[in-house]
Amino acid sequence: MSVKALIIAAGRGSRLKGLTKDEPKPLIKLLGLSLVERVILTAKRAGIDEFVMVIGYLGEKIREELGDGDRYGVKITYIENREWERGNGVSVLKAKEILNEEFVLLMADHLFDVEILHSLLKTRLEGDECVLVVDKRPPDYIDLREATKVKVRDDKIVDIGKRMKEYDAIDCGIFLCTQSIFKALDESIQDGDETLSGGINVLSRAGRVKAFEIKDNFWIDIDTKSDYNKAEKILCEKLIKPTDGPVSKFLNRPISIRISKLLVRTKIKPNTISILSFFIALLSALFFSLGDYLYIIIAGILSQLGSIVDGCDGEVARLKFQQSDYGAWFDAVLDRYADALIISGMAYGYWLLHSDIKIWIIGITALTGSFMNSYTAIKLDSILINNKNIPRIRFGRDIRLFLIMAGAVLNQIFYTIIIIGILTNAESIRRLYTLRNR
Amino acid sequence: MSVKALIIAAGRGSRLKGLTKDEPKPLIKLLGLSLVERVILTAKRAGIDEFVMVIGYLGEKIREELGDGDRYGVKITYIENREWERGNGVSVLKAKEILNEEFVLLMADHLFDVEILHSLLKTRLEGDECVLVVDKRPPDYIDLREATKVKVRDDKIVDIGKRMKEYDAIDCGIFLCTQSIFKALDESIQDGDETLSGGINVLSRAGRVKAFEIKDNFWIDIDTKSDYNKAEKILCEKLIKPTDGPVSKFLNRPISIRISKLLVRTKIKPNTISILSFFIALLSALFFSLGDYLYIIIAGILSQLGSIVDGCDGEVARLKFQQSDYGAWFDAVLDRYADALIISGMAYGYWLLHSDIKIWIIGITALTGSFMNSYTAIKLDSILINNKNIPRIRFGRDIRLFLIMAGAVLNQIFYTIIIIGILTNAESIRRLYTLRNR
Known part of the structure; x- marks a missing residue:
């Protein structure tokens, strides 16, 4: 199943004025990628590789920036909507002649988790139904005054609009559509409502719009600077992994995420960051191998620095x-090689000074x-992998390198290595027991 | 979906006379497990945990041996067929009152790969259809004179019998049945044909028997001593893994399989064998650490022995x-600990004799x-895991331990460790390239 996506990127984004004077809203950069790039790349991860994009306000800039999509490994076709100042329903309608099959309808300024599309694309449409993704428990950063609300009865949308007082959920701006949407838009525009919601309303009155619950997935409609800041914050928070150890969580991540926020603006690749982190560890090993206390302190700090930078490769990769x-x-x-080098460096440095064979x-x-x-x-x-009941607690690399830094600063190489030897091997045995007793 | 299995274990197995004088054929041991245990445990791996077993010839012995199935983590209900000398259709018919839903029909003397049941259980039955597993390209160890043949047209069985001259496939004795089989057996037995094939023939004439192709999976009907030997040979050959390295394939496996054939007759558990292999490696490390040439030779031989025994745990586990x-x-x-110990022992022994710090x-x-x-x-x-196009060639443990033995016998500890260091690290880099260039 190869579904196309229609992206509406025609509007002005007037509430983001400061940022959209010379630039259309879809091209606003957020953590190294423009909003529309994020939408395209999210959809691509869900398996979509053909896009139809309706452009309007400063549309040429978008076309110039994204090109034919080759750079992203997708195909982008553009439709110009000179009437972009009219409602967004008019923009959707421009794709009428191009889209002949089921398609996903996305907004260039709505960011969302790929999991949403993954599940949405599995939905079976009956006849000429459409599906609208809705959020029944919108998080507090969603501006409810500006949001489009829906009423839901038995999984069907029965009403949609901005001014509703009682409602069941919020429209997330993600749709799975059949051609029926175009006919419905024709009808609602003739009736004077030029919004996409108008078209959806026509369909919902006929009981042909299904609601698709977003559950705990993330989505945000970026209309204001505050939305923009919130999106940046959430995308960064999502970089913290559930498997992160304590040192990673409380010390490394807060710093590495700050570094990554700078790195995403550059062209530096994640693998380059991995190599950088490796070289910091190599340098740490070299300083350790010199044996003197002053060098050991530098080595310890470098080892912790390497541990922090080691988080950035994955963060940049995920953000971009x-x-x-x-x-x-x-x-x-x-x-793994960095770990081996650091411990070998520590042993060699200690041996140089004390000639104590036990260190090996x-x-x-x-x-x-x-x-x-x-x-x-x-x-x-x-x-x-398919059994989430067992906690994946780890005595991991973050703790090891932190102990090494602490031991180096205290000039206790010998005992640091002993402690790491005991803790790591005890952890191996503990893991064996965990698996045996489950 | 919890499907039950009906196992026919009533016959005499007269062609295995020597082995079945005091013992019913289903209880004949093959590589540590009786034939019927193999059938039960294979079905269990396909998710079946309730069994109905029709017993006849020396049936009490089977019931005594298997009990209520608790020992295998399954439930076994027995039906006695005092008329076991009649055709096997009569045995199947005895289960008529007990089985009210779809069930799998198996023969206590037919061994087969679990993959067959896995796919068979995914087959959707239409109405009161039955499915018969057939082999279109029977391997040469199948005795075609004794086999039941079938004619297949468009995935349906159109004829079945032993005496057919032209046929498309062989009946593998594995069925997915609905209640229709009992009615058909009633009919064929009244017509004088007491075999299961007779019942299947009644259904096939009505176009209600689907053929299910076994493809390259293994199955065997054990009727003669020659079948028994063949089954033993194939089950042992299946222990050779596609990921086995050259030393494992040509040296270790041929020996370890011989050892495993003895071990399966005992109650020794696979984990006990893993521990034994570890202790052999530990002993090897101790001998290496003594440093003298004589000890090193012993250590080298022990390291290779440990490598061979290391194959047995998995082999016994799979066979049982x-x-x-x-x-x-x-x-x-x-x-991994054994590897660390052996290399450490080698380094320590060398250092004892030469006091050369380079060895560390x-x-x-x-x-x-x-x-x-x-x-x-x-x-x-x-x-x-989901990409079988990339060859998984390994410079693995089998080669490492073989090199260690060779190096020990030649008294070249220093160069052996250097060679292992170069080859293993080169292999890591090669694997990185493999993954990058795919």
């Missing part, structure tokens, strides 16, 4: 839709334990 | 239907490389 299996793997492999034995123990933690984490994930 | 996520993980974790650096490099190979193997698998 650049995630890849290869990237994730490349990062994981470099991290405990170094190998700590190295083995660190590897085992990373190893069992994937094993655990691949086994538990 | 004892596979578990925990078992696989337990084995993997112990293997190259030891850590080899250890890191070994870990990386195991680490990237799971990462690779979890990423490639």
Whole structure:
């Protein structure tokens, strides 16, 4: 099933005036990508690769910026709507001749989670029905005065409009449509209502609009600077993973997200950041291997810095839709080598000063334990992938590198390695028990 | 969907006389499990946990042996057929009053791959249809003179019998049935044909028997000693994994399968074998750490022995239907520790004799490389799980331990560790390239 998407990118976005003087609203950059790029790339991740875009206000700029979509691995066809100052229903109607099958209808200024499209595309349409994505429990950042409201009865939309006082849900601006929408828009425009809601209303009166509940997924309509700030905040918050360890959550992420917010504005690729993080760890290992306290302090700080920067590759990848299996793997492999280098550097530096052969034995123990933690984490994930009942608590890399920094600052290399050796290997055994006793 | 299975275990198995004098054929042991246990455990893996078993010849022995099925985590109900010397259709008919829904019909002496049941259970039955599993390209070990043949037209069975000269496929003795089979058997038995084929023939004449192609899956009807030997051979051959490396394939497996054939007759659990293999590796590490050439030779041989025994846990688990996520993980974790111990032991023993600090650096490099190979193997698998186009060639544990044995026998610990360090780390990099260039 290859569904096309119709994106309405014709409006002026007058309430974002400051930002849209010389630039159409769809091209406003948010965390390194324009709003319309985010909509396209989200839809692409849901499997959509053909787009029809209705442009109007400063439409040429949009066409120039996005081109034929090649850069995004999709195909974009443009329709110009010179009457963009009329209602958005007029913009939708311009695509009437081009779209002959089921299509997804999206707004260039509405951001949303890809999961919504994933489920929406699985909906079976009966006859000439349309489906409207609605939010029954809109979060508090949705401006209810400006939102389009709907009444829902038995999964059907029965009324839609902005001025309703009693309503069941909010219109999220995401639709799965059949050609019936065009006929309905013709009718409502003749009746004087030029909004898309007008057309939907015609269909809903005939019982032909299904409501699709968004559940806990994220969506936002960016109309004001406050919406823009909120969207930025939420996209950043979503970067915190449920599997993040405590050091990552409370120390590394707050810093790495700040760095990532700068990095997304550049062309720096996630894999380049992985390499940078690896080189910071390599530098840390070199300083550790020199053995003197002053170098050890620098090495400890570098190791923690590497740990922080290590978060940025994934963050930038997710913010810019650049995630890849290869990237994730490349990062994981470099991290393991970085771990091995840092612990070896610590052991070598200590041995230089103290000529104590024990350091090699405990170094190998700590190295083995660190590897085992990373190893069992994937094993655990691949086994538990369909079993979300077991908590995935980790004694992970974030804690290890934090302990190394702390131990370095306190000049306790020997005991730091012993502690890491004990904790990592104990964690391996704990994970075995977890799996056995489930 | 919880489908029951009807197992026909009433016959005498006269052509296996030597083996069935005091014992009914379903209880003949094959690689540690009786034939009927294999049928039950195969069906259980396909999700079936309720069984109805028709017993006849020495039926009490079967009932005594299997009990209520608790031991296998299933429920078994028995029906006695005192007329077991009549055709097998009579045995099937005995279950008429007990089975009121769709059920799977199996023979206690037919072994088969679980994949067949998995797909068969997904078949949608229309009305009172039955489905018969057939083999269009029977392997040469199937005795065509004794086999039941079928003619197939457009996925329907149109004729069935033993004496047919022209036929399209062989009846594999696995059925998905509705109640219609009982009515058909009533009819065919009245007409003088007491075989199950007789009943199927009644249904097929009415166009109500679908053919289900077995494709490349394994099945065998065990009627003679030669069938028995063939089944044993094939079940053992199936233990060789497509991911097995060259040393595993040509040296370890041939030996470990021989050991496993003895082990399946005992009550030794797969996890116990994993622990045994770990202790062999631990012993190898201890001998390596002593440093002298004689000890090193012993250590090298032990390391290879550990590698061979390491194959047995999985083989016994698969032969006895004892596979578990925990078992696989337990084995993997112990293997990683065993690897770390052996390389550490080698480094320590060398250092004792030569006091050369370089051995620790190259030891850590080899250890890191070994870990990386195991680490990237799971990462690779979890990423490639749905992409079978990329070959999963491995520089794996089998080769590493073989190199260690060879190096030990040649008294070249230093160079062995260097070679392992180079090869394992080169393999990590090669895998990164593989994934990047796909």
